[in-house]
Amino acid sequence: MDEERIGSFLLESKTSWEEESACFVVDSRKLVENINALKTFLKGEVVYSYKTNPDLRVAEIVSSQGCGFLFSSVEELENISKLACFEKNKNIFQSPSLTKKQFLTIREIGITRFVVDSQDQLNLMLENMDGNEVIELLIRINTGIKVNNPELSYGEDSFLGFPLSEAIEVLKKLNPLREEGKIRLGIHNHLISQNTYLDMWGKNTQTMADFVDDLKKESITIDVVDFGGGYPVEYFHIIPELSDIGRIIYKAQTRMTSAFPNLKYVFEPGRKLVGESVTLIGKIAHIKKFHDTQVAVLSCSLYNCSIDTLIVGLFLPVIKLDYKKDNNKLKKEIYVIRGSTPDSLDIFSRGVDLPQLKSGDYLAFLHAGAYSFGSDFISLSKPKHLIV
Numbered sequence: 281m282d283e284e285r286i287g288s289f290l291l292e293s294k295t296s297w298e299e300e301s302a303c304f305v306v307d308s309r310k311l312v313e314n315i316n317a318l319k320t321f322l323k324g325e326v327v328y329s330y331k332t333n334p335d336l337r338v339a340e341i342v343s344s345q346g347c348g349f350l351f352s353s354v355e356e357l358e359n360i361s362k363l364a365c366f367e368k369n370k371n372i373f374q375s376p377s378l379t380k381k382q383f384l385t386i387r388e389i390g391i392t393r394f395v396v397d398s399q400d401q402l403n404l405m406l407e408n409m410d411g412n413e414v415i416e417l418l419i420r421i422n423t424g425i426k427v428n429n430p431e432l433s434y435g436e437d438s439f440l441g442f443p444l445s446e447a448i449e450v451l452k453k454l455n456p457l458r459e460e461g462k463i464r465l466g467i468h469n470h471l472i473s474q475n476t477y478l479d480m481w482g483k484n485t486q487t488m489a490d491f492v493d494d495l496k497k498e499s500i501t502i503d504v505v506d507f508g509g510g511y512p513v514e515y516f517h518i519i520p521e522l523s524d525i526g527r528i529i530y531k532a533q534t535r536m537t538s539a540f541p542n543l544k545y546v547f548e549p550g551r552k553l554v555g556e557s558v559t560l561i562g563k564i565a566h567i568k569k570f571h572d573t574q575v576a577v578l579s580c581s582l583y584n585c586s587i588d589t590l591i592v593g594l595f596l597p598v599i600k601l602d603y604k605k606d607n608n609k610l611k612k613e614i615y616v617i618r619g620s621t622p623d624s625l626d627i628f629s630r631g632v633d634l635p636q637l638k639s640g641d642y643l644a645f646l647h648a649g650a651y652s653f654g655s656d657f658i659s660l661s662k663p664k665h666l667i668v
């Protein structure tokens with residue numbers, strides 16, 4: 281964790297955020313650095329999973345680096361399609377609940393690539409294809425691999441995609457349409473977010489490569505393999521290097537390319553692309569002592585910026601924002617950090633060791649850029665993103 285670098289970056293840029301806290305501060309240089317790392321280590325097209333952080337200025341930076349977007353709702357797509365940077369052909373749409381009306385709207389905006397999650401959805405797309413443009417259908421496959429993630433509660437059954445035995449039948453039926461040039465065909469997979477297990481990366485991608493071999497044996501041809509997201513960010517535990525994950529995936533790609541030499545590859549990072557470049561800054565409204573516990577009460581709430589703390593137990597690393605090397609020598613206390621609402625669950629951190637705090641101090645929650653969504657609880661509004 282690069283606490284020291286982030287601490288000095290935030291102090292140097294204090295004038296841009298101090299009037300705004302609570303706020304999210306985006307380190308645009310770090311964002312671009314991470315996009316480039318993903319482009320280096322993942323061998324194929326990088327499409328940003330937009331639901332990870334829908335801030336429009338973040339989106340513009342992502343787009344300026346040549347990435348398209350993975351959209352999951354028409355509303356998301358409509359927001360981005362108004363931007364000057366919008367390029368129709370770089371995007372993918374996925375939603376397991378897609379309706380005919382939505383499909384037609386999305387087609388009208390010019391999107392041609394779709395993840396297919398069920399037979400019903402596939403029928404809907406085939407019945408409503410206009411025939412003017414070749415659309416790309418990425419059949420979402422579920423490898424059946426389960427990940428037991430003790431750190432964060434991802435990896436339960438998602439019920440998304442087709443089991444492999446069904447997927448092969450679906451692809452067999454679509455193969456003639458592909459041969460007629462009416463569609464392009466691919467497979468899509470996303471195992472879990474924050475996949476910190478190299479063995480699981482290996483097992484999942486090799487199962488995908490076995491599946492591609494099975495397609496070849498059945499004389500079914502595909503044009504694209506989409507490996508989804510899951511590239512992890514460091515919170516409290518050490519995570520594997522992106523380069524190691526990239527190498528594991530590339531091993532599977534090599535097998536796939538030997539089956540289909542013209543195969544194209546797509547990756548859909550969200551968390552790793554944006555997570556580490558964003559810091560959530562909260563100002564301490566009050567300090568109170570509750571029996572023996574020191575409690576810092578913040579100006580923001582889990583309910584307007586960090587609901588994943590409640591959903592998957594994602595607690596973000598936190599530092600006091602006058603972070604200096606000498607902080608280590610300052611007297612420290614153990615704190616509970618409460619959010620701003622009178623809700624018993626609104627707790628950002630428990631038992632954190634921080635230099636003595638007082639009201640008016642700033643706390644910085646690190647690597648806060650991914651899934652930092654909120655709710656309308658007690659009419660709170662979401663803290664702004666400030667690009668620095």
Ligand SMILES: Cc1ncc(COP(=O)(O)O)c(C=O)c1O
Nearest residue numbers: 329470473509510548549550551
């Ligand atoms: C289909 C798909 N692709 C990509 C992602 C991005 O995942 P991550 O943020 O873990 O990289 C998600 C996230 O849930 C997803 O559902």
